[in-house]
Amino acid sequence: MIAVENLVKRFGSFTAVDGVSIDVAPGQIHGFLGPNGAGKTTSIRMIAGLLKPDAGRILVNGHDLAVEPEAAKAALGFIPDRPFIYEKLTSGEFLRFHAGLYGMEERDIDERIKEMLDIFELGRWQHELVESFSHGMKQRLVMSAAFLHRPRAVLVDEPMVGLDPRGAKLIKAVFRRMSENGVAILMSTHTLEVAQEMCDRISIILKGAIIAHGTVEELRSMAGTPDEELTPVFLKLTGGSGLQEIDEIV
Numbered sequence: 473m474i475a476v477e478n479l480v481k482r483f484g485s486f487t488a489v490d491g492v493s494i495d496v497a498p499g500q501i502h503g504f505l506g507p508n509g510a511g512k513t514t515s516i517r518m519i520a521g522l523l524k525p526d527a528g529r530i531l532v533n534g535h536d537l538a539v540e541p542e543a544a545k546a547a548l549g550f551i552p553d554r555p556f557i558y559e560k561l562t563s564g565e566f567l568r569f570h571a572g573l574y575g576m577e578e579r580d581i582d583e584r585i586k587e588m589l590d591i592f593e594l595g596r597w598q599h600e601l602v603e604s605f606s607h608g609m610k611q612r613l614v615m616s617a618a619f620l621h622r623p624r625a626v627l628v629d630e631p632m633v634g635l636d637p638r639g640a641k642l643i644k645a646v647f648r649r650m651s652e653n654g655v656a657i658l659m660s661t662h663t664l665e666v667a668q669e670m671c672d673r674i675s676i677i678l679k680g681a682i683i684a685h686g687t688v689e690e691l692r693s694m695a696g697t698p699d700e701e702l703t704p705v706f707l708k709l710t711g712g713s714g715l716q717e718i719d720e721i722v
């Protein structure tokens with residue numbers, strides 16, 4: 473559903489993304505892990521069609537993003553790490569605006585907006601201005617928008633930041649339900665418990681390149697760590713924790 477081949481992005485002489493390939497099948501949740509600055513957001517922005525790659529190919533639902541950008545983007549939902557929402561709209565208006573952008577059919581819109589507001593527990597605030605929303609409410613609204621037009625594939629950049637336990641549980645349940653309905657989800661996260669709990673497969677990116685991919689089980693055996701937890705596996709594969717330096721400073 474999402475097929476990325478040899479994606480490259482350079483900023484001047486710096487190569488931020490250096491030949492990334494990722495495949496996400498329908499119904500799969502694919503975790504995209506890596507240290508700060510590894511190239512996750514840059515990759516995701518290219519797949520979302522917001523940043524032009526220097527090389528590589530991106531297919532969404534069989535449509536080449538460079539050849540049929542509209543068809544590819546119509547099949548895609550995107551939840552950015554730092555979303556922009558028009559604060560002077562109500563949540564209902566924001567979703568209506570989004571529906572317009574995606575050319576949803578008029579007769580379908582109201583019912584679908586209601587459905588999304590219910591799923592993300594925002595129905596009570598449908599007529600409130602977004603500027604009065606808490607961080608978690610804004611986050612849930614952005615997610616409602618991303619799923620509104622029934623995308624076949626969804627890109628999520630750091631979904632769990634700043635969500636309370638109830639919000640995080642809700643988001644996990646929604647992602648699971650969407651994936652059971654066949655939606656392919658590519659999700660970057662630093663919350664390794666979430667990755668471990670939710671992801672069918674994981675790709676680890678380091679300095680712009682994928683250094684490991686597979687199921688949690690496969691990554692564990694690649695790292696040769698007996699640990700149940702994904703954190704030591706991640707640290708082993710990405711070359712240590714760097715924490716010894718802190719010991720030296722302290």
Ligand SMILES: Nc1ncnc2c1ncn2[C@@H]1O[C@H](COP(=O)(O)OP(=O)(O)OP(=O)(O)O)[C@@H](O)[C@H]1O
Pocket residue numbers: 483488506507508509510511512513514515
């Ligand atoms: N517009 C830009 N111009 C120059 N360098 C950039 C630009 N965007 C990103 N970079 C650089 O590319 C590298 C990858 O950044 P990116 O935001 O993709 O990392 P990330 O994996 O998402 O990190 P984080 O976990 O902190 O979100 C970083 O070194 C960053 O400074």
Ligand SMILES: [Mg+2]
Pocket residue numbers: 512513514553629
């Ligand atoms: Mg990022």
